[in-house]
Amino acid sequence: MRNDYKMSRKVLIWQSLILLFFALMLSGCATILAPSYDKALVDGLTSVNTSVMEFLAFVSGGTEKDTFSERKEKYANLIGRLDALELQANARPAPKNMVSEKVNDFLNKRGVPILDDTNAPSATAVSKISKTLVKMRDTDQKQGVTATEVQAFKNQICTYMDQALTYENFLKR
Amino acid sequence: MAIDVVQLIEDMKEAASQVLNKDVTTLRGFSERQVKAIAQQTAFVEAGILNGGITDETRDFFLDSLEDMVLNFVRTLRGLLVVTIEKVWNAIVGVIWNAIKTATGIVLPIPDIN
Numbered sequence A: 001m002r003n004d005y006k007m008s009r010k011v012l013i014w015q016s017l018i019l020l021f022f023a024l025m026l027s028g029c030a031t032i033l034a035p036s037y038d039k040a041l042v043d044g045l046t047s048v049n050t051s052v053m054e055f056l057a058f059v060s061g062g063t064e065k066d067t068f069s070e071r072k073e074k075y076a077n078l079i080g081r082l083d084a085l086e087l088q089a090n091a092r093p094a095p096k097n098m099v100s101e102k103v104n105d106f107l108n109k110r111g112v113p114i115l116d117d118t119n120a121p122s123a124t125a126v127s128k129i130s131k132t133l134v135k136m137r138d139t140d141q142k143q144g145v146t147a148t149e150v151q152a153f154k155n156q157i158c159t160y161m162d163q164a165l166t167y168e169n170f171l172k173r
Numbered sequence B: 001m002a003i004d005v006v007q008l009i010e011d012m013k014e015a016a017s018q019v020l021n022k023d024v025t026t027l028r029g030f031s032e033r034q035v036k037a038i039a040q041q042t043a044f045v046e047a048g049i050l051n052g053g054i055t056d057e058t059r060d061f062f063l064d065s066l067e068d069m070v071l072n073f074v075r076t077l078r079g080l081l082v083v084t085i086e087k088v089w090n091a092i093v094g095v096i097w098n099a100i101k102t103a104t105g106i107v108l109p110i111p112d113i114n
Helices: A002-028 A039-058 A065-091 A098-109 A121-143 A147-170 B005-051 B056-104
Strands: none
Touching (some): A039 A065, A039 A121, A039 A147, A121 A147, A121 B056, A147 B005, A147 B056, B005 B056
């Protein structure tokens, strides 16, 4: 009687372990095709977005090259933060997947150039925002920027920021 | 216990629909915003070049950037679609595997799409 009890306990323990093993396999095997969501990155993007918009509002009337030194530090701050965020976005492991390859094949067959998927689209967008600000800074230093140019820089930055934020928020799944 | 095929189909459709209904709204909204923004920027740059508001120093930069913006818009859209495919795949496979588990008691690892 006592032996039967010991035996049934052993069986129960083994059954539980096997069940746990399968449960872990099941939970660990969900397909992942895109990078993981990074809250710190989204917070960083949101924060730098506010700072960039504040700066663009400040210079919305255009600038003179004579006063560039007043803005030099602000440019450096914004560009530095954006470059750090690009690095952060690219530092995540990006799963290589069959779906992307199929989409590239589809586009290639229709004569559309294959879209590079080395970097996350959000990382590219952040890189482009940084490059836009670099161009704005260099122009500002050389000759000042007109109000029209400030608006054009802003439109461009907003478009890229929308790409970056939409993609990063979409990764929350 | 045998699998109820009709019910399984319904459950799979429901799982996929739940993901798609939510994601398509986001994808449509994003596409509309981007297309509008890029079109407006094109018109703005053109007008700026004509009236001199955009100088020779930045003209080529803005013209080249229009193409880059479109390219990364398409890349972003593709990225969003990949996430949606991932969610739909996991939702449907989850339903199928759950049906197998309920019917047979066998717990199978979820297959990977890759």
